[in-house]
Amino acid sequence: xxxxxxxxxxxxxxxxxxxxxxxxxxxxxxxxxxxxxxxxxxxxxxxxxxxxxxxxxxxxxxxxxxxxxxxxxxxxxxxxxxxxxxxxxxxxxxxxxxxxxxxxxxxxxxxxxxxxxxxxxxxxxxxxxxxxxxxxxxxxxxxxxxxxxxxxxxxxxxxxxxxxxxxxxxxxxxxxxxxxxxxxxxxxxxxxxxxxxxxxxxxxxxxxxxxxxxxxxxxxxxxxxxxxxxxxxxxxxxxxxxxxxxxxxxxxxxxxxxxxxxxxxxxxxxxxxxxxxxxxxxxxxxxxxxxxxxxxxxxxxxxxxxxxxxxxxxxxxxxxxxxxxxxxxxxxxxxxxxxxxxxxxxxxxxxxxxx
Amino acid sequence: xxxxxxxxxxxxxxxxxxxxxxxxxxxxxxxxxxxxxxxxxxxxxxxxxxxxxxxxxxxxxxxxxxxxxxxxxxxxxxxxxxxxxxxxxxxxxxxxxxxxxxxxxxxxxxxxxxxxxxxxxxxxxxxxxxxxxxxxxxxxxxxxxxxxxxxxxxxxxxxxxxxxxxxxxxxxxxxxxxxxxxxxxxxxxxxxxxxxxxxxxxxxxxxxxxxxxxxxxxxxxxxxxxxxxxxxxxxxxxxxxxxxxxxxxxxxxxxxxxxxxxxxxxxxxxxxxxxxxxxxxxxxxxxxxxxxxxxxxxxxxxxxxxxxxxxxxxxxxxxxxxxxxxxxxxxxxxxxxxxxxxxxxxxxxxxxxxx
DNA sequence: GATTGGCACTCACGAACAGGGAGTGCCAGA
DNA sequence: TCTGGCACTCCCTGTTCGTGAGTGCCAATC
Numbered sequence: 143x144x145x146x147x148x149x150x151x152x153x154x155x156x157x158x159x160x161x162x163x164x165x166x167x168x169x170x171x172x173x174x175x176x177x178x179x180x181x182x183x184x185x186x187x188x189x190x191x192x193x194x195x196x197x198x199x200x201x202x203x204x205x206x207x208x209x210x211x212x213x214x215x216x217x218x219x220x221x222x223x224x225x226x227x228x229x230x231x232x233x234x235x236x237x238x239x240x241x242x243x244x245x246x247x248x249x250x251x252x253x254x255x256x257x258x259x260x261x262x263x264x265x266x267x268x269x270x271x272x273x274x275x276x277x278x279x280x281x282x283x284x285x286x287x288x289x290x291x292x293x294x295x296x297x298x299x300x301x302x303x304x305x306x307x308x309x310x311x312x313x314x315x316x317x318x319x320x321x322x323x324x325x326x327x328x329x330x331x332x333x334x335x336x337x338x339x340x341x342x343x344x345x346x347x348x349x350x351x352x353x354x355x356x357x358x359x360x361x362x363x364x365x366x367x368x369x370x371x372x373x374x375x376x377x378x379x380x381x382x383x384x385x386x387x388x389x390x391x392x393x394x395x396x397x398x399x400x401x402x403x404x405x406x407x408x409x410x411x412x413x414x415x416x417x418x419x420x421x422x423x424x425x426x427x428x429x430x431x432x433x434x435x436x437x438x439x440x441x442x443x444x445x446x447x448x449x450x451x452x453x454x455x456x457x458x459x460x461x462x463x464x465x466x467x468x469x470x471x472x473x474x475x476x477x478x479x480x481x482x483x484x485x486x487x488x489x490x491x492x493x494x495x496x497x
Numbered sequence: 498x499x500x501x502x503x504x505x506x507x508x509x510x511x512x513x514x515x516x517x518x519x520x521x522x523x524x525x526x527x528x529x530x531x532x533x534x535x536x537x538x539x540x541x542x543x544x545x546x547x548x549x550x551x552x553x554x555x556x557x558x559x560x561x562x563x564x565x566x567x568x569x570x571x572x573x574x575x576x577x578x579x580x581x582x583x584x585x586x587x588x589x590x591x592x593x594x595x596x597x598x599x600x601x602x603x604x605x606x607x608x609x610x611x612x613x614x615x616x617x618x619x620x621x622x623x624x625x626x627x628x629x630x631x632x633x634x635x636x637x638x639x640x641x642x643x644x645x646x647x648x649x650x651x652x653x654x655x656x657x658x659x660x661x662x663x664x665x666x667x668x669x670x671x672x673x674x675x676x677x678x679x680x681x682x683x684x685x686x687x688x689x690x691x692x693x694x695x696x697x698x699x700x701x702x703x704x705x706x707x708x709x710x711x712x713x714x715x716x717x718x719x720x721x722x723x724x725x726x727x728x729x730x731x732x733x734x735x736x737x738x739x740x741x742x743x744x745x746x747x748x749x750x751x752x753x754x755x756x757x758x759x760x761x762x763x764x765x766x767x768x769x770x771x772x773x774x775x776x777x778x779x780x781x782x783x784x785x786x787x788x789x790x791x792x793x794x795x796x797x798x799x800x801x802x803x804x805x806x807x808x809x810x811x812x813x814x815x816x817x818x819x820x821x822x823x824x825x826x827x828x829x830x831x832x833x834x835x836x837x838x839x840x841x842x843x844x845x846x847x848x849x850x851x852x
Numbered sequence: 853g854a855t856t857g858g859c860a861c862t863c864a865c866g867a868a869c870a871g872g873g874a875g876t877g878c879c880a881g882a
Numbered sequence: 883t884c885t886g887g888c889a890c891t892c893c894c895t896g897t898t899c900g901t902g903a904g905t906g907c908c909a910a911t912c
Binding site for chain 2: 883887
């Protein structure tokens with residue numbers, strides 16, 4: 143009974159502190175919330191909450207401020223994610239629908255998310271490892287120079303220029319293209335990589351049984367070229383740079399916190415440029431629908447002790463392709479942020495599904 | 498004679514103010530620089546410089562601070578761009594040499610430039626308008642769905658998915674591919690666009706003389722498909738999004754100025770996210786070698802009155818493909834920044850030339 | 853036993869104030 | 883034309899002090 147009220151008090155403290163940005167006292171609390179008790183009672187509750195570590199005082203005779211633990215309890219038990227309004231949903235849908243390609247989808251998402259939450263938004267590009275090879279294209283730039291283009295099911299395009307030992311004619315090129323595509327198209331990139339490695343053949347024994355690979359496909363020129371081409375493809379596939387790509391938006395929102403004392407804008411700005419750090423921050427995302435919240439020191443970086451991360455996975459058909467989320471001060475509107483993150487993840491998933 | 502010394506005083510003021518970040522007084526000036534005169538003399542010079550608008554006092558009885566006009570004079574007449582050391586040059590070269598593709602070149606440049614200058618670096622992607630079409634690739638995703646890939650001489654790849662009215666066989670596809678490539682490859686994108694428009698043919702008269710376009714190329718399916726494909730290509734070519742692409746790096750360096758009063762980090766952070774704004778900031782770049790400096794209010798944005806831009810064009814063979822530069826507070830090390838910008842532009846140009 | 857009103861206490865914050873110091877302008881002399 | 887000297891200005895820092903919001907505790911009350 144009193145327990146229940148204590149939680150109500152905690153909720154009220156969190157809500158007030160988030161909106162006013164100032165430590166909240168017992169008197170102000172009973173005025174702004176219909177708690178039905180006197181300030182003195184609230185004070186008693188506060189004392190208990192403080193003992194239990196949910197709130198703290200910046201100094202004696204100041205109001206109370208939620209601790210990380212307090213926010214945690216708030217997020218876990220005291221809040222229900224408020225659904226977006228119909229108007230907001232429509233706005234999200236139309237904003238994302240205009241996207242022309244993958245880069246654009248990601249770019250729009252990040253802008254949208256940062257505007258919805260007025261925080262810094264981070265969107266990871268769909269990772270390669272789950273995607274399949276849609277097509278491999280070879281273009282002759284010069285007699286011994288090829289442009290290799292790898293097109294993936296996510297819409298991502300990787301390209302490499304390779305030099306080959308011998309000049310290739312149109313026929314050779316067509317043969318090689320057919321060969322490579324036959325091996326890779328439709329496969330997950332992991333298995334495609336394997337198939338391609340087989341194709342290139344083991345370097346020690348170049349005189350392998352040609353009948354296995356396909357007798358009439360392998361002219362001298364194509365087999366000479368296949369090795370560097372396959373190498374480029376493998377490199378493009380395993381290139382971690384792609385896995386690590388993220389888009390960041392709304393950094394200007396940090397300026398709002400520039401005056402608060404411990405907000406530590408500096409390390410966050412630095413983190414935003416280190417994409418590896420960002421990915422670690424986003425963390426392992428739960429499946430679609432489950433929004434992960436990491437509060438302050440729960441995260442992996444000591445320097446970001448006063449920042450929280452709200453993130454979730456996205457991707458078609460329960461296949462979590464990547465993660466998106468929001469980074470902001472621990473003092474943030476968790477319900478609103480979680481709702482926005484969830485909504486955007488859903489719509490992005492839908493868009494990718496359609497494409 | 499006195500005129501000369503006055504300029505020396507101005508130079509000394511700029512240098513001291515840039516390094517100390519504090520208004521500089523007459524006494525400190527004679528101590529730190531061998532001016533060979535007394536503080537009183539310097540004070541007289543300062544009074545003249547202030548009358549002429551080159552320096553100003555934040556308040557009475559404070560030291561002097563350069564005005565925009567003062568910085569301008571300093572940049573134009575009092576400074577020689579100090580060349581990079583051999584070690585720096587080597588570092589730049591090796592850092593940029595590792596790049597695998599265009600995106601990587603740009604990404605590395607922006608990181609390099611921000612580290613060299615400890616400011617915010619901005620690098621514009623090479624613009625489409627000067628580049629030529631290297632290849633157009635068509636890939637069938639489904640019977641009535643094509644992936645159109647446009648490959649440009651700069652290494653940029655644009656892609657679009659288009660729906661066509663009638664199913665296309667492999668032959669149709671090959672025909673169309675040949676047709677499109679014949680029209681566009683090697684052309685500047687402006688003339689390629691024109692050629693493509695001719696190819697699609699005027700919609701009112703579909704029964705144009707087929708002999709002109711090439712009799713056996715145009716099967717029913719290909720001519721039905723050509724229109725949407727060409728449309729997608731034209732869109733990709735004229736898509737201003739590509740022209741406007743820029744990379745930004747080193748935003749964390751802004752945190753260094755977060756405490757200074759009028760530095761106005763906020764609008765700058767906002768500007769960094771608005772790529773159109775950034776491009777306007779970089780401005781029309783002079784040819785390679787000529788570094789443009791815009792100081793404070795010389796720039797187009799009132800809100801960025803206390804930020805300067807140091808920029809230059811880059812691109813192979815006097816062909817200015819794009820612009821790169823640095824954005825920072827008016828109080829910045831102009832000689833060092835100009836040297837870094839110039840050096841990076843040169844090396845990027847060389848890299849692009851080789852590719 | 854939980855709640856409440858009362859009361860003394862603490863401490864951050866802002867205003868008012870004084871002293872020190874860096875810097876200036878001006879003037880007379882070299 | 884330069885220099886030394888001098889009075890003046892004002893920013894900055896530290897101090898003091900009053901005020902007010904907020905707390906903790908206790909006795910009284912429901």
